[in-house]
Amino acid sequence: MDEEKNVIELKGIVKDYGDFRLDKVSFSVPQGCVCGFIGQNGAGKTTTIQIMLDSIKRDEGEVFLFGESIDGKSEILKQDIGVVFDEMGFHDFLTGKDINIIMKNIYRDWDEELFFDYMKRFSLPIKKKCGSFSRGMRMKLQIATALSHHANLLIMDEPTSGLDPIVRSEMLQIFREYVVEEDHTILLSSHITSDLEKIADMVVFINGGKILLSGYKDEILQSHGIVKCKKDEVKTIDSEYIVYREISSFGAEVLVTDRSKIHKKCPDLLVEAPSLEDIMIYYVKKNGRL
Amino acid sequence: MKGLMIKDMFSLRKQMRFFIFVVVSVFVISIMFVLSVKFGNVGRFLEKIQTDENAVSEKITIGLTKLVMLFCLFIPIAFTGNVTEIFLDDYNASFEKLMSAFPISVRKRVAARYISGISFTLTGLCISLILSLVLSLLTTIINFDEYMRYLICFTGVILIYLSILIVLAYIIGGEKTGLVGTLPVIIMVLTGILIKYKTFYKMLFLNGDILLIFFQTAEKIQHMSVTIFVISLLCLILSYILSVFVTERKGGTI
Known part of the structure; x- marks a missing residue:
């Protein structure tokens, strides 16, 4: 039997800001799994994600992505990760075409054709400046960008917050399709638990910088x-x-x-x-x- | 890294109308100045002070005719100043957060900003050079060799400005464009006063002829162009190291 391979593995992560502390955060996400990262605002979800992406230095602990420590390798490992934040991040004056030009010079495996396919599928205008996009369109643009370099891991920080139920449902459908194909993995941080109930295989609860509960969603729901x-x-x-x-x-x-x-x-x-x-x-x- | 530089170039594209306005304005003012020296009020003023037959007037005359070269140097200033706009655009879009997910190290991220800044400055200098070339064909006021010396010297000064500007943007935050754009000027002027305090003292308190001292200083500076340029390169290297250090440290704050 094949051993379960962890795509994300956090071991005893500590980050102390004085007024807030991530306290020995440990959890793992197996390959092919949709993991819901749940917690109220300020629980430490974004900080944990930023530590995972090596954009924040941790005080203690280890982070493994795709089985490799991120120390000194985050640049290479991030080639295989698609990230969606709660804010678009792209400048208002950029168009879809511009973003394609930028991204193909950032990601080694950027697939131009796939990007424009997603743009078309999400009904996003290519030549229109993204400053005029609605919140839903901005999120879709981020997802199109995150999926167009054949990432094996998708990390999303509150992607569905502030979206209407129809757009949220559309986005969940996209995530489902993403995990069906090959062994793709998703870490979906959210405080909208109804979304996670629909899509997540496992959940990790974080509160006040501590992991309260983690495990497979069905087991948690059945046991409690x-x-x-x-x-x-x-x-x-x-x-x-x-x-x-x-x-x-x-x-x-x-x-x-x-x-x-x-x-x-x-x-x-x-x-x-x-x-x-x-x-x-x-x-x-x-x-x-x- | 290349992607980030392209993104900065898109920011330059956004400012295109402003740059066209600056280039056209500088060209028109320069032409007007040249025409005025030949046929207008400036020419008459120059004739008048030349008849005074003293050395001071002669030096002022030479200096005044060179003012047209200074006009041309406004163009690279406008282009370099655009770096503050890039920092502001990044801040407004929360691009730093998105960039943290890119497979690009902090060193490369910071290097991209420096290369973009230098590219902007060089673009401005090239346009300025073309403009002065055109003007030198129209008039004898501009001596192209002399202009080149001024240009190298000015490139050095503007690169020192750029190196202070970028490191300040990383330290105090790129969104504070006013402060980030002004502080380097204040720092450079104060440094200049400290180095040449005697000249400034003479200018301000001993009723020295400000215009004459200014042109004399400009005359001296053009012969120090290579030294200033080397200093500017050292400033850029130092500024880059400091920016990387600051950015890496800032990664650990909320």
């Missing part, structure tokens, strides 16, 4: 549960499974890590399947940041 019960029934739940309990005058809601075990032990309790958003909120509450 929200117990809805009366206040006095909370005591019957084994505390080792409790992530966070919220008690109000009407009753209690408890997020548990093992839904099936709770169901077996307390069959009378109502245990519901949580959404990624529920899980994220409860974990954040547990860490006292909400």
Whole structure:
């Protein structure tokens, strides 16, 4: 059996800014996987991505991309990475044609034909200045650029924030197509968990610079549960499974890590399947940041 | 690196109307000046002071006729000043963030900016050279050899300006265009005053003839063109090393 190859591997990343600290961030993303990187604003997603891209120096830890340490090799490794940020990054006076000229002199494997195909597919005018583009068009332009040098890893930092549901859906479709072809990998940072629920294979939760939870999305969703019960029934739940309990005058809601075990032990309790958003909120509450 | 330089060239393209305006304006003013020296008020003024028959007047006369060469040097100034626009454009577009994802090292990124800046300056100098060549065909005021000496000297001065400007843009932020564009001038003038403080003192406090001292200094400077040019190259190297250091350090801040 083939060993699972990690495209992204972070080991004990520490970055201290004084008022904010990335605290021993470790996770890995296997090849061919869509990994949702979830966290509220200011949780440390962008900082982690920038460390991954070697644009920020880390204080401690190691970063491996495609199985190789980025130290001294980031320039070569980045040839194989497509990056999409929340802002377009291109100057308003540039046209699609201009961007093509710039990019073909930056990326070794830049595919001009593929770029113009994407532009056509996304209905982006080639000769129009991108300053006149809508937010959705700007994002599509970034995606077209990120995909046109045959990158094997796509790193996206909040690409769908601020977009209307139709454009978001279109973009998710593009990401799906990207991962279907060959062994492409995506790291998708977002706080819009509904998008990640649709597309992600695995998720990594970050909060206050610490990784709270990481693993395969289906396993996380299947194992976790929200117990809805009366206040006095909370005591019957084994505390080792409790992530966070919220008690109000009407009753209690408890997020548990093992839904099936709770169901077996307390069959009378109502245990519901949580959404990624529920899980994220409860974990954040547990860490006292909400 | 080449891609980044091309991107900077697109910025130059954006400023094309401004450059055309500067070149045409300088050409028209130079022609008007040349015509005025031959047939107009400047010519009459020169005739008047020449009749004074003293050495001072003669030197002022020579100096005044050379003013047309100074006009031509406005063109490279305009082109070099465009470097601040590139920094501002990058800031407005958040291009630095996007650039961090490119497979280009910090050293190459910074080098691209320096090469672009030097290219802009050289483009301006070439246009200036062509213009002065045309003017030298129309008049005897411009001596082309002498102009070349001034041009080399001026290239040196403008490269020193560029090296201060770029490193300041990296230190205080390219979005502060006003400060980044002005500070190098202040630094250079202050350095000039410190080096030639006697001359400045004479000009300002001993009722020296400012115009005469200015032309005399210009006369001296043209013979130091090679020295100034070598100093400018050293400044560029030093500025590049400092810019790389600053950019690498800034990579670690939020």
